[in-house]
Amino acid sequence: MSQLLRVQNFNVSSDGVAAGADQSLQSPFGLPGAQALWSWAGATASWPNRTDPGGTRGLDDYFTRDFTHNIGAEIMGRNKFGPQRGPWENHEWRGWWGDEPPFHTPVFVMTHHPRPSFTLSDTTFHFVAGDPADVLEQAKAAAQGKDVRLGGGVTTVREFLDADLVDTLHIAVSPVEFGTGLRLWESPQELLDRFHLExxxxxxxxxxxxxxRK
Amino acid sequence: MSQLLRVQNFNVSSDGVAAGADQSLQSPFGLPGAQALWSWAGATASWPNRTDPGGTRGLDDYFTRDFTHNIGAEIMGRNKFGPQRGPWENHEWRGWWGDEPPFHTPVFVMTHHPRPSFTLSDTTFHFVAGDPADVLEQAKAAAQGKDVRLGGGVTTVREFLDADLVDTLHIAVSPVEFGTGLRLWESPQELLDRFHLExxxxxxxxxxxxxxRK
Structure with missing residues (x-):
């Protein structure tokens, strides 16, 4: 089986908004009320940060559980990694996720500003320049035969869709409307020229x- | 996280029938037309026996893919293992699955007729007597912290349900009616005293x- 590039558990509003323009340390998604987009996942038994017992084991749990299944590497944009822009002022920022990031694989952060790789628990972050096809090639080699997850943010997902490099997408659409923000799509119909949709x-x-993919 | 006993991808008809009474070498399910119960799984991209490319990657594929996810051992009844009844006449029969069984873990076959363990590829079959709780204890030890799959057949699933040892079930109900046969249930409502249902x-x-479980 060939290696796939998969978008997994990517959350948008009913009007296609995944993030806002005003990302900051206090507001990782730059979008007031963004937590409404992923509360479905937090309610499931398999949510990685769950500390109390319980949680649902229905359909949503299947998707939460599938986040890491057969994934050997992740690609993310720099804006998913952190709120900084431009050259790195220092290397103190090591992502939003604390000492135990939920990736458990190599992660390739796309940026034109070089920075040494570092490891937190079983996740190693690499900082790579290059176009989407170059970065995907590096990530597939690191994934050792497993699939690669395209982690976002929304700008990065669109970039890979434009380059026609995405094989499968799981997009969770929440019943909330934002009106403004960074959109994955105006409508899911936009992808139907190249993809089947369920x-x-x-x-x-x-x-x-x-x-x-069709 | 504690280890769960999970029923995964277990197929029944709309009237709850999972198998027929007349199992034989030619008819593993003892039920004419039984293939209608699992054709949904065979259409998915992740079906283990798929040799041609293609296949769906929608919801059904999620369930097919989840069959092996975090499973460390399987328990099955002797009637799932083969059509023989009573003492083993010889040890030539090694299951329906050829040299590469789809389990990839230890498998505990429940029988009162002893037989030595044997290994095919990365699956080892053990033959164990004892009540469901005893067998589950052995399987959990072998699963090394992962979950245990209860593989069937239907009589075995009912036996573990009666002993209240099952934690989660995924039952795929196909739009076909058999009228007679071995039933998992008259109606899924029967389980609602102890289980949530989606x-x-x-x-x-x-x-x-x-x-x-509630």
């Missing part, structure tokens, strides 16, 4: 959108 | 039933 409503109110 | 229809026509 739309699966969940009892949580989220609608899971599953795309795979 | 019912998720798939575009393939199968209705996925997800149960987890």
């Amino acid at each position: 739309v699966v409503p969940s009892p949580s109110g989220v609608t899971h959108h599953l795309f795979w | 019912v998720v229809p798939s575009p393939s026509g199968v209705t996925h039933h997800l149960f987890w």
Whole structure:
């Protein structure tokens, strides 16, 4: 089986918004109320940060659980990694995720500003320049036969879609509307020239959108 | 996290039938037309026996893919292992699955007739007597912290349900009716005293039933 580039558990509003323009240390998504986009995942038994027992084991849990399944590397944009822009002032910032990042694989952060790789627990962050095809090639080599997850943010997902490098997408659409912000799409119909689509409503109110290449 | 006993990708008809009474070498499920119960899984990209490219990557594929996820051992009844009854006449029969069984873990076959363990590829079959709780204890030890899959057949699943040892079930209900046969249930409502239930229809026509303990 060939290695896929997969978007997994990527959250957007009913009007396609995934983030806001005003990202900051206090507001990683730059979008007031953004937590409404991923509350469905936090309610599941398999949510990685769950410390109390319980949690649902229905459909949403299947998607939460699949986040790491057969994934050997992640690609993310610099804006997912942190709020800084331009050259690195120092190397103190090591991501939003603390000492135990939820990736457990090599992570390739796309940036034109070089920085040494570093490791936190079983996640190693590499900082790579290059176009999407170059970065994907590096990530596939690091994934050792497993699939590569395209982690976002939304600008990075669009960049890889424009380069036609994405094989499958799982997009969770939440029943909340933002009006403004950075959009994945105006409508999921935009992808139907290249992808099959299955739309699966969940009892949580989220609608899971599953795309795979024609 | 504690180890769960999970029923995964277990197939029944709309009237709850999972197998027939007349199992034989030619008819492993003892039920004419039984292939209608699992054709949804065979259509998915992740179906283990798929040799041609393609296949769906929608909801059904998530369930096919989850079959092996975090599973460290399987428990099955002797009637899932083979059509023989009573004492083993010889040890030539090594299951229906050829040299590469799809389990990839230890498998505990419940039988009162002893037989030595044997290994095919990365699957080792053990033959164990004892009640469900005893067998589950052995399987959990072998699973080394991962979950245990309860593989069936239907009589074995019912036996573990009666002993209240099952933590989660994924039952795929196909839009076909058999009228007679071995039933998992008269109705899924029977389990609602002990389990939550989410019912998720798939575009393939199968209705996925997800149960987890209250």
